[in-house]
Amino acid sequence: MVIVFALVALAVLAAAAGLHWYLWRRLVRDTTAGPGRARRAGTAVFVAAPVLMVAALVSERAGAPFWLQRTLGWPGFLWMALLVYLLLAVLAGEVVRPLVRRFVERRRQPVPAVAVAVPAAAPQSEPPVEPVPSPEPEPAAPSRRLFVSRVVGAAAATAAVATVGQGTYGVLRGPRVKRVTVPLAKLPRAADGYRIAVVSDIHLGPVLGPGFAQKVVDTINATQPDLIAVVGDLVDGSVKDLGPAAAPLAQLSARHGAYFVTGNHEYFSGAEQWVEEVRRLGLHPLENARIELSGFDLAGVNDVQGESEGHGPDFTRALGDRDTARACVLLAHQPVQIHESVRHGVDLQLSGHTHGGQLWPGNFIAAAANPTVAGLEWYGDTQLYVSRGAGAWGPPTRVGAPSDITVVELRSTRA
Incomplete structure (x- = not known):
């Protein structure tokens, strides 16, 4: 297993090195006339940047000192x-x-000269002409190949920087509110219009900290929901490092409280400690558990990543003895859990995990691994709603997949 992991890691590093060499060749070597200050500066960027990228990934996974992770x-x-x-x-x-x-x-083709006949003038005696000094030679224009490389390279770099800049601004300004109406046949009239604020994938960590958490909390509270559902991937780091960043969650306010289920990243960060921490902050963890609310059952299951620690999802424990005549809303981090939800007669599953792809064209990769990437879909008699999430993993950037907090309004078909 270790040998296989090492071979895969070497293959990934080799591919990354090849990719960076190709970009260096097109954006640095082909756009500079020769060795000089500009080429040295560009080369330094294409050496230092990938080193920082790998170091950021390794430091987060290895639990390096938090100041180093942030740096x-x-x-x-x-x-x-x-x-x-x-x-x-x-x-x-x-x-x-x-x-x-x-x-x-x-554009650079020379214009052919046109000969014009000039009548010969009578010879005249002219005074001697003083010699005129020859003008300074003008700098040679860049070759066509170099000029084209500079135009194409500058356009490519500008487009990439603008795209990432806009996508980063979209994340840092905070998620926008999205509203979705979900009809439930078993929902009684008394619960018609019940509103659940769904937030997933906040990903507090070295980049997104307490200021971002406060924006998320303020946005949720402004919707005045009946219930708040935090469906996993709250953090990327330990309670010791990120406890202060998660502190604003204590301000979450809803008539029937806030509920939490684990995501896969909680199991990379110490799931048991985070379950206790969110409970201390006033949220109610649903670890393969269910509660009865007025009008419907609310259940939650652990993320599938928990199976590696013996704490995976247990649908039988969460749903096995419930009254199937009542509507049931299930919180489950990953959309792939929908198939178990269908088998257990769940009416609505609320999930996240996909980030909507986060960075286009990542949505096509996400679609290959998940039954639904974002939005509301039917699976038999069960509906699945997948949020794009509030934050971002890795780059604090989203392109083609804007972050959201979704207010799901339950409607009774009996109303």
Whole structure:
């Protein structure tokens, strides 16, 4: 197993090195006339940035001192996002490069000289002409290849930086509220219009800290929900490091309280400690458990990652002895748990995990691994709603998958 892991790690590093070499060649070597200050600076970026990216990933997973994680996190994770869009932009540049070259060649074609006949003038004696000093030679214009490489490279870099900048701003400003109406046949009239604020994937960590948590809390409270559901991946780190960042969660306010289920990242961060911490903050963990509310049952199951610690999802324990005539809403972090929900007669499953793909075209990868990437879908008699999440993992950046907090309004078909 160790040998296989080492081989996979070497293959990933080799692929990353090849990718960076290709981008360096197109964006640095091909856009500079020769060895010099500009090429040295560009080369330094393409050496230091991947080192910071790998260091940020390793420090987070290895539980390095938190100050070091924060120091490496911003530059390392932002480069991860920038790398994606530099690659896409440079590949697009390969397509347009021949068109740019052809355009430049046409613009630089010399205009043929036209001979004009001038009548000969009678010879005249002229005073001697003083010699005129020759003008200073003008700097040689860059070659067509160099000029085209600079145009395409500058356009690619500008597009990538603008994309990542806009995507990062979208995350840091905080999630926007999305509203979804879900009809439930078993919901009694008295519970018609019941509102659940669903938040997932906040991912507090070295990059997103207490200020971001406060924005999430303020946005949720402003919706004045009846109940709050935190469906996993709250943190990326230990209680010791991130306890202060999670402290604003104590301000969550809803008529029937706030509930929490674990996500896969809780099991990378010390799930048992975080379950106790969120309980201390006033949230109610649902560890393969169920409560009866007025009008429907609310249940929660552990994330599938918990199986590695003997604390995986247990649908029988959470749902086995319930009154199936009552509507049931289940909190489960990963959408793949929908199939068990269908078998246990759940009416609505609320999930997160996918981030909606987070960085386009990551949505296609997410679609290959999850039954639903984002939004509301039917599976038999069970509905599944998947939130894109409030935060971001790794790069604090989203492209094509805006963050959200969803207010799910339950409607009775009997009303």
